[in-house]
Amino acid sequence: MLGTHRDHNLGDLSISRRGFLGGSLKAAGISALPYMKADRSEAADRSRAKTNSNSHAHPLDPLTGQEIALAIQILRKERQIGDSFRFVSITLAEPPRSAIRKYRPGQPFQRQAFLVLMDVAKGAGHEAMVDLNLRTVLRLDPLPQGLQPAIMLDEFGKCEEAVKRSAEFLGALKKRGVTDVNLVMVEPWSAGYYGTEVAEDRGRRLMRALCFVRSEPSDNGYARPLDGVVAVVDLHKMEVIRVEDYGVVPLPPESGNWARQYLPKARQGSKPLKIVQPEGPSFTVKGREVSWQQWKFRVGFTPREGLVLHMVTYHDNDAERPVLERAAVCEMVVPYGDPGEQYYRKNAFDIGEYGIGTLANSLALEQDCIGTVRYFDAPMVDGRGRVVTIKDAICLHEEDFGMLWKHTDWRTNQSELRRSRRLAVSFVATVGNYEYGFYWYFYQDGTIQCEVKLTGIMNTTALKPGQRPEFGVEIAPQLNAPFHEHIFAARLDMSVDGPQNSVYEVNTVSLPRGPSNPHGNAFRAEATLLATEQEARRSVNASSARFWQVVNPNRKNRLGQPVSYRLISGENCPPFVQPDAAVMRRAGFALHHLWVTPYNPEERYAAGDYPNQNPGTDGLPRWTAANRSIENAELVLWYVFAHNHVPRPEDWPVMPVASLGFMLRPDGFFMRNPALDLPAPGLSQEKRQQKHPHRA
Numbered sequence: 001m002l003g004t005h006r007d008h009n010l011g012d013l014s015i016s017r018r019g020f021l022g023g024s025l026k027a028a029g030i031s032a033l034p035y036m037k038a039d040r041s042e043a044a045d046r047s048r049a050k051t052n053s054n055s056h057a058h059p060l061d062p063l064t065g066q067e068i069a070l071a072i073q074i075l076r077k078e079r080q081i082g083d084s085f086r087f088v089s090i091t092l093a094e095p096p097r098s099a100i101r102k103y104r105p106g107q108p109f110q111r112q113a114f115l116v117l118m119d120v121a122k123g124a125g126h127e128a129m130v131d132l133n134l135r136t137v138l139r140l141d142p143l144p145q146g147l148q149p150a151i152m153l154d155e156f157g158k159c160e161e162a163v164k165r166s167a168e169f170l171g172a173l174k175k176r177g178v179t180d181v182n183l184v185m186v187e188p189w190s191a192g193y194y195g196t197e198v199a200e201d202r203g204r205r206l207m208r209a210l211c212f213v214r215s216e217p218s219d220n221g222y223a224r225p226l227d228g229v230v231a232v233v234d235l236h237k238m239e240v241i242r243v244e245d246y247g248v249v250p251l252p253p254e255s256g257n258w259a260r261q262y263l264p265k266a267r268q269g270s271k272p273l274k275i276v277q278p279e280g281p282s283f284t285v286k287g288r289e290v291s292w293q294q295w296k297f298r299v300g301f302t303p304r305e306g307l308v309l310h311m312v313t314y315h316d317n318d319a320e321r322p323v324l325e326r327a328a329v330c331e332m333v334v335p336y337g338d339p340g341e342q343y344y345r346k347n348a349f350d351i352g353e354y355g356i357g358t359l360a361n362s363l364a365l366e367q368d369c370i371g372t373v374r375y376f377d378a379p380m381v382d383g384r385g386r387v388v389t390i391k392d393a394i395c396l397h398e399e400d401f402g403m404l405w406k407h408t409d410w411r412t413n414q415s416e417l418r419r420s421r422r423l424a425v426s427f428v429a430t431v432g433n434y435e436y437g438f439y440w441y442f443y444q445d446g447t448i449q450c451e452v453k454l455t456g457i458m459n460t461t462a463l464k465p466g467q468r469p470e471f472g473v474e475i476a477p478q479l480n481a482p483f484h485e486h487i488f489a490a491r492l493d494m495s496v497d498g499p500q501n502s503v504y505e506v507n508t509v510s511l512p513r514g515p516s517n518p519h520g521n522a523f524r525a526e527a528t529l530l531a532t533e534q535e536a537r538r539s540v541n542a543s544s545a546r547f548w549q550v551v552n553p554n555r556k557n558r559l560g561q562p563v564s565y566r567l568i569s570g571e572n573c574p575p576f577v578q579p580d581a582a583v584m585r586r587a588g589f590a591l592h593h594l595w596v597t598p599y600n601p602e603e604r605y606a607a608g609d610y611p612n613q614n615p616g617t618d619g620l621p622r623w624t625a626a627n628r629s630i631e632n633a634e635l636v637l638w639y640v641f642a643h644n645h646v647p648r649p650e651d652w653p654v655m656p657v658a659s660l661g662f663m664l665r666p667d668g669f670f671m672r673n674p675a676l677d678l679p680a681p682g683l684s685q686e687k688r689q690q691k692h693p694h695r696a
Helices: 017-027 042-046 065-079 097-102 153-164 167-175 620-624 685-691
Strands: 014-016 085-092 112-119 124-131 136-142 184-190 206-213 225-234 239-245 284-286 289-292 295-302 306-316 319-335 374-381 387-409 414-431 434-443 448-456 472-476 479-482 484-494 502-510 523-530 547-556 562-569 594-598 635-645 655-667
Touching: 065 085, 065 112, 065 124, 065 136, 065 374, 065 387, 085 295, 085 374, 153 184, 153 206, 153 225, 153 239, 167 225, 167 239, 184 225, 289 414, 295 319, 295 374, 295 387, 295 414, 306 414, 306 434, 319 448, 387 434, 448 484, 448 635, 484 655, 502 635, 547 635, 562 635, 594 620, 635 655
Parallel strands: 014 387
Antiparallel strands: 085 112, 112 124, 124 136, 184 206, 206 225, 225 239, 284 289, 289 295, 295 306, 306 319, 319 484, 374 387, 387 414, 414 434, 434 448, 448 655, 472 479, 484 635, 502 523, 502 547, 547 562, 562 655, 594 635
């Protein structure tokens, strides 16, 4: 059965993430979050399904709610950790590739939980590993001095409470004529590390809170930034250690509301458009394994990355041919371009500092996903060690995608067309003002696409009357949207027709005039092997139509060519901050669009394990300094892609979607077009005439 998924096995171990977060925010004076699925269709209720089934369990399946609760129970009992410990995250300790390749269905397998914790009494982070089979703690180690775990959801709500009870902050409000603190919207930002920290900040777990003022409880606060006020909060003590005041700027005069109660007159003329699959979908789901149109993969999820794909294969001539071992967007950074003292620290690592999986939405049928839909839940943990389940966090459905291939032979009057259908697996996260939709698409011609959709509300600052912004765009009277970038890093554990792969860079070059190019029209594609990590630090180049080829040198196609997949860039740009800017110490992965490393299960995230307030350089720049060989080896591709947001008035008050991403396309992987065997679409001429007798 298909439709809205519900996991009924968690019992009293699980509370809803929405209930937990709503309660936390209510305590902080924020209005309750809206229910995203208060009403359900009768058809959806009839088609509920359970995703987790013991008969289809696999070593790569995410931890269940019961396993998360068991890991906490084992750790508390064996190591006697007290109430001062907070649970930042609990995830599956993923088995190495070698173990997965040896696994066969029905065999017993190891389950280990990896925990990140924070002792708020001592201000120290910890890592733990719990063996769920043996029910024992394998290790509990403090983090090195100076490293901070990611910020927890409940810290956001408590930070807001701390700011609103601060006498110094209330004084800053009074100075600006703001009298009702309940209408103040506090938005905590990670503090980062810039080398300019004052002595009192060193060693503390901090957030920097920016503020906005609503005109009434459901107003869009981002329309009225409380500019010039930054509250710095110690998260362990949950107190404001200072309020930085950069001067009074009047609140912008206009509201910027987007919710339906403020827009009573809806556009007319949009007639219903129904997506119907009367025979059901073409995909099948067994546990976490999805099969569709020759594709097969497993659906994973982590609190840090959100959606993860495992074991992506294509069924070709009675063989399951691997393409990817693992795929996820593993890091991102959003640097803002305003050098003002209160602004230059706005550089959010939304994955590494917050955990974008913890911010996932519960997706709504006929809104986020349309058609015959399969959902997957995402159990995780809150700071107090309670299991939290995000219902319907992942959506799986099919989409029509127009023309796949077509040709008309005017000589014979033969005409053939095949429509493209794609399988979409996705989740959407709300990070403060922004929404990010992460979509992976599988196509019938062997293509895989990753797309990130950006929407939500731009972060804003206030302008003085008559002021023109230098580092942003005025989008409404006295309201500025700063220039900024969204930089993402995808981790792609490649396995093109087997684990041993190599990477080539392909550039198209024009030949100079001469004996080999007498007419000046000659150009060709040239492939260059990237044999070491430092050779593989590369960037996009539109002038040479650059792409990268992941080849298996040990497998040849019928033409004697090594089988391969191409990595094809979509929208991209370099980081526009200076290479020696403080943010680049933590965001060094953004210096290049392509990185290639030999597979190492300890190298998981492009900016390293702990970018929050990290004073040093970690991740890809540090790992690739070793300059290891990447030729005919187990490889990980790291593709970095960026959207440069120069705001427009049309982006206000809520942004139309901007999208970016990349594709993996087969290149000599198949003998010919693998979509030749698709059935012809549409009705026969006889049935078409019966259905539309007025048409010739």
